[in-house]
Amino acid sequence: MLKRHHPDSEILLLLPSSTGHNLKMTNMQLAVQFFIQIAVILTVCQVVGFLAKRVGQPQVVAEMLAGVLLGPSLFGLFWPEWSSKLFPADSMKVLFPISQLGLAAYMFVVGLEFRMDIVQRRLGSAVAVSLAGMITPFVLGVGLGWFFFNHTAFFPQKTSLLEATIFLGASMCITAFPMLARIIHFKKLTGTTMGTVALGAGAIDDAAAWCLLAVVLASFDSNISHAVQNIAGGAGYVCITLLVIKPLLARWARGIENRQALADGEFVICLILLALGAWFTDLIGLHAVFGAFVMGIAMPRGVVSRALIDRVQPLTVALLLPLFFTYSGLNTRIGLLDSGYLWLMTSLVMVAAVGGKGVACWLAARATGVSNREALGIGTLMNARGLMELIIINIGLQRGIISPALFATLVIMAVITTLMASPIFDYLVGRHGVPPEPEPLGSKHGSASFPG
């Protein structure tokens, strides 16, 4: 049996800093605070982004790092008074919903840019990559969970073997879906086979991981209704959105196509659908990310999708999305992993994570006829765990399913797989990616790069 890790080891911690806190600030104080937070967050994101660019990291990683720097790890550690002045617990309650709105609006744009025609042409690859990226890490995660359960103290007493294995399996399945979308946009891979296959497979894998998480939580609570609501609700949402709403919207869009303009009121209708989709998937516990993404896919291509991208993307990407990535960083406390034992465990987790996700997806893409360069790109992109991983393991820690030590190793895995994605991608695939697939006939919908 392996030696148990020392409980006083300094470990990585990611804890929400404002659980159960009561708001005491007035509306006006919250508004004033919100404006200065926006100014500080955007400024730090720009400075870190400038530096990150020099070492080949995309802006989105810079935004996550900006949050970590502003949070308890650095700013809060050295200037605790200023930190609590700038980010009082009350104000985090405002920052979270607005950052979620930014994330949902962004995933809506990602859905609008999503090329169903490429997925259909490359259906074999998309299915193979998503299955490989789901089953292999899940199996490795289950194996690791079994090992940790029997030979370490990584799981608290009340966690059963089944829960431990499924949770670790689910946390291995995670793909950094929003971050994946940002990196694909940043590297101008929107509309390429590589970008579309990775995005489609990433969406499916993430949805599956959230369903697995729901099963673990249901088992942990001995209450199956949550998992049922989650899985049945999610399947129902996808069916209704793509089989009922999408055809209705396509019919509605004919008049808009004829006059080649989306009216103000029609734009608002699309925003209402976005809000409803995000609300519903949040409500059933599947995360607003999926509702917004699927609603984006359901929107009619052509005038509508182009106008929506033009109007939603700029302010969302420049103002709201940095709030989301930074908010997540703000809630992360990074210490040092100073025990050799924990580093050994972390290496095991890393091998399982990279082998199960990156390597398996690369092989699956290769096996279904994707070129080696593109397959390597898909594997690298799928491998990044990013913020979704942090969210899922945070839930595990809060609910007592995993110990702080296992949590720490998983945080390291998430951070490293995210940081390695861009440099490895540049090394294997090249900085300029691959040319986009030709547009299907009748569609004028191009890659929606940042306007201006």
Add this chain to the structure above:
Amino acid sequence: MLKRHHPDSEILLLLPSSTGHNLKMTNMQLAVQFFIQIAVILTVCQVVGFLAKRVGQPQVVAEMLAGVLLGPSLFGLFWPEWSSKLFPADSMKVLFPISQLGLAAYMFVVGLEFRMDIVQRRLGSAVAVSLAGMITPFVLGVGLGWFFFNHTAFFPQKTSLLEATIFLGASMCITAFPMLARIIHFKKLTGTTMGTVALGAGAIDDAAAWCLLAVVLASFDSNISHAVQNIAGGAGYVCITLLVIKPLLARWARGIENRQALADGEFVICLILLALGAWFTDLIGLHAVFGAFVMGIAMPRGVVSRALIDRVQPLTVALLLPLFFTYSGLNTRIGLLDSGYLWLMTSLVMVAAVGGKGVACWLAARATGVSNREALGIGTLMNARGLMELIIINIGLQRGIISPALFATLVIMAVITTLMASPIFDYLVGRHGVPPEPEPLGSKHGSASFPG
């Protein structure tokens, strides 16, 4: 002496529904709530807007009415359970800062569209209209305050004669600055003499009214520092923004003009300045509206201003701004004014308000050479009191400077002057307004109508 009004009369009330409340909802619950609120608010705004259009009211009035309908006056009166489910007090704390962000972003766009060249050419008119629209209603308000102070119970015991007269004077000076901007945009008056003079004069009058309010509050608290901070801070902000930041930005914009594109990072820098301006003017008690508007004026014209309008306006107008107008409506409780005495007082207030503002501004514009049709338009637009009035009298009621009865008559005045603006404007000036002034040489900055 006039008969005192019956204290049990059913009166108009505008009270914030969430003062001093402690938040108990979790971050996740707040986010879910936020999405459904967006969906409901946008839907109701669309439906009311559709109906309002038929009676000649602009969308912005519809959005204010939507808030009133969703608030305690109707929705909350008939379906109190659903109302508190949809708008729990906790969630209002989230809605307020985000609605303020929307308002600031919108006023920034208004500043970007503001034609300094017209103001300079029509400086005499702008100064005359703003002075007339400030001094006349102030004098009439002071007179009315003196009358009410001596002959009614409209002011509580602890309010002094000086405070009473200055407060009523200030509340008469108010122009519905954000609403004025929306109506000018709606009627396509951006870039016309009428629109620009009204906007410039409205901005000055509103800033003056806020400074007067600061004086009243300072006197009420026997603490002069707030008023000094407010007035000196505001003057300092305008000077630094227009005399230091504006020239620096103009130099910075040369490179952008050469390559004819605003980069993503440069866009974010402009957003940071917007947030800082809104934060600072909020902090000194002058309201984010002015900081954002003046920062918009300071932005370089040409590629920068066009790109900023294109990127900020669509999502702000369609998604964030309705949250502001609706939020304000949500906090308004409208009952019935059933005493003849109160109606008499309200008529007095109405005469002073319309005579002091609308008529005086019309005459001032006429006297400085503006055509009668345009001068009538300026008077009508300046006359609308809208939400800024509601905000200022709300402060008066909360601080105990005015009684609920006087508050009720002022609410009626604000609502009627707002509702009458658009129909009277259409009747006097015509639905299609006036042609815009020619663009100055070297500027490609046109009227920024809703893109698409």
